[in-house]
Amino acid sequence: MRLSVLIAASTVALAPAAHGQQSRELRPALHASVAFTGADGQSLGRIDPGVPFDITVTVTNSLGRDPPAGLTLAGWLRPVSDSNLDCTEAARSFLATARLPTGAIKLNGPVIGVASRDGAFVIADPELNLATANLMGAARFDSPPASLVADIDNRRFLAAFPDRGEVQAIDVPTAASRAVVGELSQPVAAFPGPGGAVWVLDRAEGKGEGAVLHVQPPLPPETIVQDALTLTPGIRGDTLAVAGTSSSILLDAASAEVLLRIDQGAVDALPLDDDTGSFALARLRGQEVLIHYLDTPDHPVRVALPDPATRIVSSIYGRWILAFDPTSLQPAALIDVASGTAVQRITTGVPVSEIAFTDRAAYLMLADQSRVGVLDLTTVSPDKPSLLRDVMLGQPQSPLRQGPGMLAALWPQPGMLAVHAQNYTGFLIHDSSVMGDSPPMSALRLRGGVPAVVATFDRSFREVSRGQFHTTAVLPAPGLYELVTTTGIGALSFCAALPETSGEAPPEEQPGRLSALRDAADPTQVYLRFQTESGAPAPAGHLTVLVSGLRSPWRKLSQLQLDTDGRAIQPVSVPVHDLTVIAVTASDGPGFHPFVLEPP
Numbered sequence: 137m138r139l140s141v142l143i144a145a146s147t148v149a150l151a152p153a154a155h156g157q158q159s160r161e162l163r164p165a166l167h168a169s170v171a172f173t174g175a176d177g178q179s180l181g182r183i184d185p186g187v188p189f190d191i192t193v194t195v196t197n198s199l200g201r202d203p204p205a206g207l208t209l210a211g212w213l214r215p216v217s218d219s220n221l222d223c224t225e226a227a228r229s230f231l232a233t234a235r236l237p238t239g240a241i242k243l244n245g246p247v248i249g250v251a252s253r254d255g256a257f258v259i260a261d262p263e264l265n266l267a268t269a270n271l272m273g274a275a276r277f278d279s280p281p282a283s284l285v286a287d288i289d290n291r292r293f294l295a296a297f298p299d300r301g302e303v304q305a306i307d308v309p310t311a312a313s314r315a316v317v318g319e320l321s322q323p324v325a326a327f328p329g330p331g332g333a334v335w336v337l338d339r340a341e342g343k344g345e346g347a348v349l350h351v352q353p354p355l356p357p358e359t360i361v362q363d364a365l366t367l368t369p370g371i372r373g374d375t376l377a378v379a380g381t382s383s384s385i386l387l388d389a390a391s392a393e394v395l396l397r398i399d400q401g402a403v404d405a406l407p408l409d410d411d412t413g414s415f416a417l418a419r420l421r422g423q424e425v426l427i428h429y430l431d432t433p434d435h436p437v438r439v440a441l442p443d444p445a446t447r448i449v450s451s452i453y454g455r456w457i458l459a460f461d462p463t464s465l466q467p468a469a470l471i472d473v474a475s476g477t478a479v480q481r482i483t484t485g486v487p488v489s490e491i492a493f494t495d496r497a498a499y500l501m502l503a504d505q506s507r508v509g510v511l512d513l514t515t516v517s518p519d520k521p522s523l524l525r526d527v528m529l530g531q532p533q534s535p536l537r538q539g540p541g542m543l544a545a546l547w548p549q550p551g552m553l554a555v556h557a558q559n560y561t562g563f564l565i566h567d568s569s570v571m572g573d574s575p576p577m578s579a580l581r582l583r584g585g586v587p588a589v590v591a592t593f594d595r596s597f598r599e600v601s602r603g604q605f606h607t608t609a610v611l612p613a614p615g616l617y618e619l620v621t622t623t624g625i626g627a628l629s630f631c632a633a634l635p636e637t638s639g640e641a642p643p644e645e646q647p648g649r650l651s652a653l654r655d656a657a658d659p660t661q662v663y664l665r666f667q668t669e670s671g672a673p674a675p676a677g678h679l680t681v682l683v684s685g686l687r688s689p690w691r692k693l694s695q696l697q698l699d700t701d702g703r704a705i706q707p708v709s710v711p712v713h714d715l716t717v718i719a720v721t722a723s724d725g726p727g728f729h730p731f732v733l734e735p736p
Contacts, residue, residue, distance in 0.1 A: 166195055166196070166197060166198070166203065166628060167195070167196045167198055168193055168194065168195050168196070168621075168630055169193075169194045169196075170191070170192070170193050170194075170619065170632040171190075171191075171192045171194075172189060172190070172191060172634060172635055173189065173190045173192065174189055174190070175188070175189075175190075175289075175290075175331070175332065177190075180635050181635055182635055182636055182637065182638050183611055183634060183635050183636070183637045183638070184637070184638050185610075185611045185612060185613050185614055185637055185638070185639060186307075186610060186611070186612070187610065188289070188290055188291040188292075188608050188609070188610045189608070189609060189610070190289075190606065190607075190608055191211075191243075191597075191606070191607050191608070191609055191619065192604065192605070192606050193209060193211075193597065193604070193605045193606075193621060194603060194604045194605075195207060195209075195603040195604075195605070195623075196603060197603075202602055202603065203602065203603035205602075207599070207603070207623050208597075208599075208623065208624060209597040209599075209605040209621055209622075209623055210230065210243075210244050210596075210597070210621065210622050210623075210624060211243040211244065211597055211607070211619060211620060211621035211622070212230075212236050212240045212241060212242055212243050212244065212619075212620055213240065213241040213243065213609060213611070213617050213618070213619055213620075213634070214226075214236075214237065214239060214240045214241070214617065214618060214620060215239055215615055215616065215617055216615075216616035216617065216618055216633070223620055223629050223630055223631040224629055226620050226629075227620065227621075227622035227629035230622065231622065231624060235263075241609065241611070241612070241617075242261075242263075242595060243595055243596065243597060243607050243609060244595065244596055245262070245263060245549070245594075245595065245596060246262070246546050246549065246553075246592040246593060246594050246595070246596075247259055247260065247261050247262075247272060247308060247309060247592070247593045247595060248260045248261075248262060248544070248553060248562065248580070248582075248590060248591070248592055248593075249284055249286075249293045249306065249308075249590065249591045249592075249593060250562075250582050250583075250584060250587050250589075250590050251277075251280045251281050251284055251295065251587070251588050251589045251590070252280060252584045252585030252586055252587055252588055253280055253585060253586045253587075253588045254280075254585045254586070255276055255277040255278050255279050255280060255585075256274070256275075256276055256277075256584035256585045257274065257275045257276065257277060257295075257306065257311060257313075257584065258271055258273070258274045258275075258311070258582075258583050258584040259271070259272045259273040259274070259306075259308060259309050259310075259311050259593075260272065260580065260582065260583070261309075262562075262564060262578070262580045271583060272308075272309035272310075272311075273307075273308075273309050273310045273311030273312070274311050274584065275306065275311040275312070275313050277295075277297065277300075277304070277313075278299065278300065279297065279299045279300075280588035280589060281295035281296055281297050281304070281588075281589060282296045282297070282298050282323070282324045282325065282589075283295070283296045283324065283325045283326060283589070284541075284589045284590070284591040285326065285327055285328065285591060286328075286591055286592065286593040286594070287305070287328035288328075288593070288594060288608060289328065289330075289332075289608055290305070290328065290332055290608070291307065291308050291608050291609070291610050292305045292306055292307050292308055293305070293306040293308065293591060293593065294306075294316075294326045294327065294328060294334060295313075295326070296323040296324055296325055296326040296336065296337075297323065298322040298323060298324055298339075301318065301319060301320040301321060301322065301323065302315045302317060302318040302319070302320060302323070303315070303316055303317040303318075303320070303323055303326040303334060303336055303351075304316070307610075308593050308595070308610075310612075316334055316351070316353055317334055317336055317349075317351045317353070317357065320336065320338045320349075320357075321338050321339065321340055321341055321346070322338065322339045322340070322341055322346070323336050323337065323338045323339075324337055324338075324339050324346070325337040325367050327367070327369045327373075327376065328373065329350070329352075329373075329389045329390065330389060330390040331352070331390070332352070332353065333350065333351060333352045333353075333389075333390075334350075334351045334353070335348070335349070335350060335351075335367065335369070335376060335389065336348070336349040336351060336357070337349075337364055337366070337367040344365060345363045345364060345365050345380070345381055346364055347359050347360075347361065347362055347364065348360045348361040348364045348367055348376075348378055348387075350392045358392065360378075360387065360392055361378050361380060361383075361385060362380075363380045363381040363382055363383075364378045364379070364380050365379045365380060365381065365401075365402075365403065365404075366378070366379045366403075366404050366405065368404070368405065368406040368407070369389070369407070370389075370406075370407035370408075370409045370413075370414050371407075371409040371450075371452050371453075371454075372409050372413060372414075373389060374388070374389055374390070374409075374413055374414060375387060375388060375389055375395065375407045375409075375413075375414040376389055376407070377405040377406045377407045377417055377418075377419075378405065379401070379402040379403060379404050379405035379419060379420070380401055380402070381401045382399070382400075382401050383397060383398060383399050383400065383401060384397075384398040384400060384401065384402045384405045384417065384419045385397050385398070385405075386407060386414065386417045386430075395414075395430070396417050396428060396430060396433050398417070398419065398428060398433070400421065401421070402419035402420055402421045402426075403420045403421060403446055403447075404419070404420040404446065404447050404448050405417060405418065405419040405420070405448075406418050406419075406448055406449070406450050407450075408427070408450055408454035408457075408473065409450075409452075409453070409454050410453050410454050411453065414430070415429065415430060415454065416428055416429045416430060416454070416473075417430075417433075418448060418450065418457060418473075420445060420446070420447070420448045420459060423440065423441045423443075423444055423445070424438055424439060424440050424441055425438075425439045425441065425448060425457060425459060425471060426438055426439075427439065427473060427476065437476040438476075439471050439476055439477060439478055440478065441459055441469050441478060442467070442469055442478060442481050443461075443466040443467055443469060443481070444461060444464070444466055445459035445460055445461050445466070445468075445469065446460075446461045446462070446463070447459070447460055447461065447462060447491075449491045449492070449493065450473075450493070451493040451498070451513065452493055452494070452495055452547070453495075454473060455472070455473055455474060455513075456470060456471065456472065456473065456493070456498070456513060456516075457470075457471040457473060458470055458471070458482075458491050458498060458500075459471065459478075460488050460491060460500075461487075462487055462488060462489050462490065462503065462538045462539065463487065463538055464487060465485075465486075465487055467481040467482055467483045467484075468481075468482040468484070468488055468491070468500065469481060469482075470482060470498075470511075470516065470522070472516075472518070475518075477518075479516065479518040480516065480518075480521065480522050482500070482509070482511065482522070482524060484500060484502060484509055484524070486502040486503055486504050486506070486532075486536075487502070487503040487536060487538075488500045488501065488502060488503065488509075489501050489502065489503040489536070489537045489538060489539065489540070489542070490539070490540040490541070490542065490543050491543075492543040492544070492545050492552060493545070494545055494546075494547060494550055494551065494552060494567055495547070495550060495567075496512065496513055496514055496550065496567055497510055497511060497512055497513060497550075497552075497567050498510070498511040498513060499511075499543055499552045499554065499565070500524070501542050501543050501554060503536035503537050503538065504532035504533050504534065504536055504537075505529060505530065505532070505533045505537065505542060505555075505556050505557060505558070506528070506529060506530065506531065506532040506533070507526045507527060507528050507529055508526070508527045508529060508543075508552075508554045508563075508565065509524040509525065509526055509527075510524070510525045510526075510527060510565070510567075511524055511525075512525070512567075527554070527563070527565055529554060529556040529559075529561075529563060530556040530558065530559045530561070531558070533556075533557070533558050540589075541587075541588060541589035541590060542554065542555040542556075542557065542587070542589075542590065543555075544590050544591050544592040545592065546564065546592055546594075547594065549566075549594075549596075550566060550567040551564060551565055551566040551567055552564075552565050553565075553580075553590060553592055555582065555587050555590050557586050557587045557588075558586065560581060560582050560583075560586070560587070561579050561580065561581060561582060562579070562580040562582050562587075562590065563578075563579050563580075564578045564579070564580060595607065595608075595609075597621075611634075611637060613639075614637040614638065614639035614640055615637060616633075616634075616636070616637075617633075617634040617637070618631050618632060618633045618634060619631065619632045619633075619634060646668075646669040647669065647727045647728055647729050648666060648667055648668045648669055648674055648727070648728045648729070649666075649667055649669070649728060649729050649731075650664050650665060650666045650667070650718065650720070650728050650729075650731045651664070651665050651667070651731070652664055652665075652718065652731060652733050653665070654736060655707060659712050659736050660709055660710060660711070660712055661707040661708070661709060661710075662707055662708050662709075662710050662718075662733065663703065663704060663707050664681070664696065664703070664704045664708060664718070664731075665701075665702055665703045665704070666679070666698060666702045666703075666704070666720075666728060667702055672702075673700065673701050673702030673703075674698060674702040674728075675698075675702075676697075676698050676699060676700050676702075677697075677698055678695065678696070678697055678698075679695075679696045679697075679698065679704070679720055680693060680694070680695055680696070680720070681693070681694050681696060681708060681718055681719065681720050682718070682719050682720075683708055683709070683710055683716060683717075683718055684716065684717045684719070685711045685714040685715070685716055686714065686715040686716070686717060687714050687715060688711055688714045690710075690711045690714060690716075692708075692709060694706070694708045694709070696708070710733060711735075712735060712736065713735050714735060715732065715733075715734060715735065716732070716733040716735075717730055717731070717732055717733075718730065718731045718732075718733060719731075
């Protein structure tokens, strides 16, 4: 389904007309078209709740060839209701408060998946960091997964469980799970492929190597490589690199075709990607990194390492590689791919358990989880040592961690999630922290147990080409929904109705009403009664009400319990000589209209 809409602007520029010339018809500067498509790319006439679908917004400039550069698109889905604000007001409210109304489905920013050592799994929203209010979904497994990766297109996490011999898909945000690949030996890594496919590294029991499997459910797994040590996807997800005992291979993620095969083993390997795709295969062998460019694969660039290493990690656009050994104190080596040389030795004093990149920085997690070293890549110079900025996380922990799982990029946002497991805390570190020894920007309390592995899931619109934005969404239940989006620049915003959903929508709950009776002996005490819209007693439960004086600073929250007749068992305190507003702020059931109480 494709809709064309006009973008409403808060300001309009008027062009002066020449003398004697009729003014041209005013036209909006920007237009937008919205397409709702399924996994097969076909336009949707109807949306099935619980099934992911794609949203593509294309912004065009009626006054020029291209839309303005640097546009970002924020959006959300909301149920259609007579009480909704119009699009412009809803966008203004979001831009002013960064908050969405109750019932809205967010399409902005990351959510965090956390698997705990005891098998608990939760999905948390860092924007709702208040006690347990940040929990969006929860599940429980027998043990933690060996890997946890976001599958953006299918709105889920993929988790590999060696003990269970299967790969589970965990839906976002409900955390509902199901096995997508089963009857495996010991899967230690799983990554998404195009069209719902799954790539799996399945190790043989008691061995360090295993098989690389390509699975297109419901078809059985297809074995692609037999003696794989590591499996690493490219940044764009279009390719995967396999380091094996006898060969190093670059695979096409969609077709499973071998793009490059080097008949020589490696300890680790990875694709090097730029904004157009993979351009090289980098592999670690002995004490050197070999970079095989796809146009000249038989003539690799050999980069000698100053220290032994067992792992390599590349930056987002393939300019930098960091080589390190998580089991030793050897310094990490920073490789400049453009020059084909190791330009820096980075000493941390504690082994580095894992490394992750953002657009402009490298984050080095120390194995004791006491701190994260942040390297600003824009300041790297071959002539002088780079300064590693320390971001403190907590007390050093033992035993030292030797594997990944405590760092997760917030990309496309410029930052990183770093976890201190024993503190049950995730720190959201922005790239701006590399400008000085500043603390993390914010902290997120992680629920469910001691974290074993974390991952982020970006639900934002991504600009896939100039003026074209894409995301994936899922509706929780049948009903009428609409898309609300805003660019933020000039408060440009618009709405678009979604196709009808399959199934019958539940009736919309209408707010009830409340009445008040003052205590004859003490006029500061008021007893409340709650009724539904039809006048029936509100169901028994718990309520939170806010009492506010309109002419005084009186403000008080009260917790109430209702009996079977809808009456509050406890009275609420109110100011005697003031006009008072009583509003329900939290309820087990439907909401209620505010009530204005006049002084006696």
